[in-house]
Amino acid sequence: MNVRQPRHFWKNRVFVTGRGLSKYIKNGAMRTIHYIVILSALSAALFLPGLGKLALTDPDETFYAQTAREMLEEGDWVTPRIFGEPQYEKPPLYYWLVMLSYKVFGVSEFSARFPSIIFAFLGILGVFLTGRLFYSRLTGFLSSVILATGIEYFVVGRACVTDTVLTVFIIYTIFFFMSAWSSGRRSLYLASSAAAALAVLTKGPIGLFIPGAVILIYLIWIKEVKDLFRKVPVLASLCVFFTVALPWYAAVYFSNGSAFVDEFFGVHNVIRFLHPEHRIGDTPFFFVPVVIAGIFPWTVFFLFAVWDMYKRRAKTLCENARKGSAPRSPHVFLAVWFLLVFLFFSVSRTKLVTYILPLFPAVAIITGRFWERMMTGGMERFSSRMVKWMSGLYVLSCFMVAGGVIGFVWYRFPASDMFYGSLIGSALVILCAFLAASLLLRGKILLSFSAITLSFVLAIIPVVIYVFPTIEEYESRKALSLAIKDLAGPDDSVGAECDHRRGVAFYSGRTDVEDIHHYADRRRFFRQEKSLWGIMKDRHYDIVKNDPRAKNVAKILRSGNHVLVTNVPIENIGEKKGE
Numbered sequence: 001m002n003v004r005q006p007r008h009f010w011k012n013r014v015f016v017t018g019r020g021l022s023k024y025i026k027n028g029a030m031r032t033i034h035y036i037v038i039l040s041a042l043s044a045a046l047f048l049p050g051l052g053k054l055a056l057t058d059p060d061e062t063f064y065a066q067t068a069r070e071m072l073e074e075g076d077w078v079t080p081r082i083f084g085e086p087q088y089e090k091p092p093l094y095y096w097l098v099m100l101s102y103k104v105f106g107v108s109e110f111s112a113r114f115p116s117i118i119f120a121f122l123g124i125l126g127v128f129l130t131g132r133l134f135y136s137r138l139t140g141f142l143s144s145v146i147l148a149t150g151i152e153y154f155v156v157g158r159a160c161v162t163d164t165v166l167t168v169f170i171i172y173t174i175f176f177f178m179s180a181w182s183s184g185r186r187s188l189y190l191a192s193s194a195a196a197a198l199a200v201l202t203k204g205p206i207g208l209f210i211p212g213a214v215i216l217i218y219l220i221w222i223k224e225v226k227d228l229f230r231k232v233p234v235l236a237s238l239c240v241f242f243t244v245a246l247p248w249y250a251a252v253y254f255s256n257g258s259a260f261v262d263e264f265f266g267v268h269n270v271i272r273f274l275h276p277e278h279r280i281g282d283t284p285f286f287f288v289p290v291v292i293a294g295i296f297p298w299t300v301f302f303l304f305a306v307w308d309m310y311k312r313r314a315k316t317l318c319e320n321a322r323k324g325s326a327p328r329s330p331h332v333f334l335a336v337w338f339l340l341v342f343l344f345f346s347v348s349r350t351k352l353v354t355y356i357l358p359l360f361p362a363v364a365i366i367t368g369r370f371w372e373r374m375m376t377g378g379m380e381r382f383s384s385r386m387v388k389w390m391s392g393l394y395v396l397s398c399f400m401v402a403g404g405v406i407g408f409v410w411y412r413f414p415a416s417d418m419f420y421g422s423l424i425g426s427a428l429v430i431l432c433a434f435l436a437a438s439l440l441l442r443g444k445i446l447l448s449f450s451a452i453t454l455s456f457v458l459a460i461i462p463v464v465i466y467v468f469p470t471i472e473e474y475e476s477r478k479a480l481s482l483a484i485k486d487l488a489g490p491d492d493s494v495g496a497e498c499d500h501r502r503g504v505a506f507y508s509g510r511t512d513v514e515d516i517h518h519y520a521d522r523r524r525f526f527r528q529e530k531s532l533w534g535i536m537k538d539r540h541y542d543i544v545k546n547d548p549r550a551k552n553v554a555k556i557l558r559s560g561n562h563v564l565v566t567n568v569p570i571e572n573i574g575e576k577k578g579e
Contacts, residue, residue, distance in 0.1 A: 032132075035141045039124055039148070045457055046148055047117040047158055050464035052110030055476035055507075060354075061160040062476075062502035063089075065112040068098035069506065078251045082502065084511045086256060088264040092248060093201040094162045112160040119168045120157030123361070124148050126171035131365045133179055134330035136372060142449065143368025147361060149456040152294030156354050162203050163354040169199035170358050173211040174337070178327050186233050193237040197244035204264070208241075210358055214340050218333045286351045287342060294353075294360060296401055297429065297452055298367050300394045305370030309335070337362035375445045391437035398433035402426035413470055421466025425459040432458070474560035480535045481507035483557050483564055492531040492568075495522075497540075500562070504535055519543070526550035526567070534565045541565055 056062045067082045071092075079086050080095055097115035105111035124144045131140030147153050157164050173195040180188035199207025219225040252260050295302050309331045327333060341359035345351065409422045432455030439448035472478065477500045484494055485508040495516040496504040504513050516522045516534055526532060527549045536544070541563050544550055550567075557564040 030137065030141075032137060035128060035137060036125065039128060039141070039144055040121070042145065042148055042453075042457075043117075043121040043124055046154060046460065047120055049460060050468055051113055051117065051158065052108060053464065054109065054468040055472045055478035056109055056112060056160060056503060057471070057475040058477060058503045059499040061112070062500075062506050064094060064098060064160050064162065066502045066506040068095045068102065068112070069107055070511065071095055072099045072102055078248070078255055082511075083505060083513065086259070088252075088256075088260050090162055091201045091204055092252075093198060094165055097165070098160070113158060116157060116159060116161070116164050119165045120148075120153070123153070123157070123164065123168040123171055126168060126175055127361045127364055130171060130175045130178075130361070131368055133175065133182070134327060134333070134365065135369050138375065139365070139369045139372040141368075142371045142375075143361075143365040145449075145453055146295075146298050146367050146371075147364035149453055150295045150298060150360060150364065152290070152353075152357060153360050154456075156357050159354075161354060163357045166199055166203045166207055167358045167361065169195050169202060169207060170211050171361050173199060174214065177211070177215055178333070181231065182327050184231070186236075189232050189237050190240045193240040194244050197241045200245045201248060210341060210344075214333070214337045217336045217340065221332055221336065222328050224328075284346045287346055287356050290353050290356060291342070291359070291363070293401075294356075295363050295367070297394075297398065297433075297456060298364075300390060300397050301370060302363055302367045304390055305367045308370055308373070309366060331366075334362045334366050338366070371445070371449055375449075387441060391440050394440075395430075395433045395437050398430050402430055416470060417466040418470035421462040424462040424466070428458045428462075429455045431455075477503045477535055477559065477562060478507050479559040480504075480557055480562060480564045484508045484510075484533050484535075487566075487568075488533045489531065492533055493525065493528060494533050495525045496535040497537065500535060523547060523550070526553055526565075532565075532567045535562055536565060537561060538563050 056065050063082070067080050067087065070081050070084070071077065071079075074081065077092070077096065077099075080090070080092055081087060094115070098112055101111040101114045105114065124147055127147050128140040128144040131143040133140075148157075153164075173192050176188045176192035176195060180186065180192065196208050196211060199211070201207075216225070219228060292299055312331070338359050341356055341362075345355045348355075403426075405422050406419075406426055409416075409419045413419055432451050436448045436451035436455070439445075439451060477496065481504045484504065488494055488508075488510075493514065494504065494508065494510055494512065495514040498515050498517040501513045501515055505511055514521070514525055516525045516536060522534075522536065522540065522544055525534060526544050526547065532553075534544075538555075538558070538561055541555055544565065545553055547553075552567045552569065553565055554567075554570075555563040555565050556570070
């Protein structure tokens with residue numbers, strides 16, 4: 001007799017072979033320390049390989065690395081400086097971290113990036129703790145894996161920039177506050193205040209605005225804002241915040257006066273919000289593709305998770321937590337977290353891809369909760385058609401991303417190591433995508449999740465071996481700068497276009513690098529009578545060499561689409577090198 005296939009795909013198939021393992025995880029046999037050990041191993045596999053192999057890229061990584069280097073050389077822990085002059089773009093915490101790394105490991109690419117990977121792991125741990133608080137340990141674990149293996153967090157977490165550190169302090173500000181709100185432990189409010197102060201020391205007022213606005217809007221939404229002053233030790237929290245954050249702001253103000261206030265608050269916090277600093281990004285839709293691409297390879301599952309969260313919006317309490325042990329309506333909190341960060345930076349006129357990194361922890365927890373519900377049988381109402389759609393779209397997204405990467409690399413770098421590395425990495429991702437989709441259709445959810453994670457880890461290998469060298473050639477001026485360090489005399493003039501001045505200063509060891517980005521600046525620079533060394537785009541050299549007053553200017557070295565130009569005769573260069 002034929003038995004009719006059950007209407008709900010998940011009900012009879014999910015745990016045919018995986019019920020024991022899923023029950024083992026769901027019942028808490030996996031301790032927190034076990035999850036942390038796994039996350040530590042995953043973080044090491046993701047963030048350590050090739051950390052010092054790739055040169056610092058212009059203009060952002062070299063900006064922070066060079067600023068920290070000059071502060072260390074001057075022994076000045078108060079005023080950030082670059083090219084020998086004060087600069088007030090960011091507060092000092094990240095510079096301090098890099099300076100400490102320099103003191104331990106010496107000045108290098110590895111030591112410049114080392115603080116970021118430490119904080120990248122702390123962010124992964126923070127998402128685990130927040131997911132555990134909101135839902136369960138399994139949700140926390142899955143969310144932290146998703147965050148670690150998303151493209152945006154992976155790339156920024158390996159870079160010498162402030163965004164990872166800012167994101168981590170925002171995570172812990174939220175985690176400590178919501179833990180205190182749920183448990184009533186007043187000491188956790190003080191920890192939240194300290195984390196917010198450190199965020200302000202990392203990137204300014206935005207470090208307080210983001211978590212503060214998210215928490216306030218959430219409390220208003222769930223109608224608990226009236227309890228704010230009753231539950232929170234406001235005076236003590238303010239004392240902790242100002243004790244941590246205020247000393248540096250006071251010290252830098254007394255050292256530099258109104259120049260600090262005008263540039264830091266006026267230019268970098270107000271004007272950059274109201275007026276675009278970069279040509280790219282001056283559109284409110286700039287961050288839509290950034291979010292979609294930034295969470296890859298989990299993009300499809302995030303979209304399904306948002307749909308599922310919307311369908312379940314009436315359920316305001318966490319199913320997996322005891323009453324009173326978790327915040328009310330965690331899905332509301334996550335939605336506010338995501339939307340506030342996304343809308344704030346979309347309204348801002350100055351946009352960079354890294355700015356919205358603080359929303360990816362919320363994305364990871366939303367997606368992690370979705371996977372947790374699949375693993376523990378919460379998806380019973382979904383039919384086999386829904387699962388097939390999800391699996392098919394995931395495979396399609398992998399094909400689209402792989403095809404886009406291969407096409408772009410082939411167009412820009414045909415028959416190069418970068419092309420072959422991209423081809424190998426894309427093939428690994430597609431093969432694992434088919435495996436993950438097959439396992440998902442067969443109801444082996446944990447194995448499917450593991451296959452997606454494995455695809456990301458495996459793809460790193462060809463990236464480090466083949467892609468990094470080509471990136472360095474086109475995104476760093478290391479080779480040209482080292483040539484200047486070797487050939488230029490102390491009295492020679494050195495110039496570079498504005499985006500590359502920081503890198504030239506870092507690798508050449510010189511702080512007297514002139515800006516020759518604009519035509520007038522290049523013309524003035526190359527008309528000098530003294531020995532000159534300039535780094536510029538190859539197409540700009542064609543303009544310089546046609547200037548009759550720029551005598552004997554010739555290019556002697558090329559790296560990517562940039563060249564090293566000098567007016568020193570070739571025979572004299574050989575003598576300098578011999579010396």
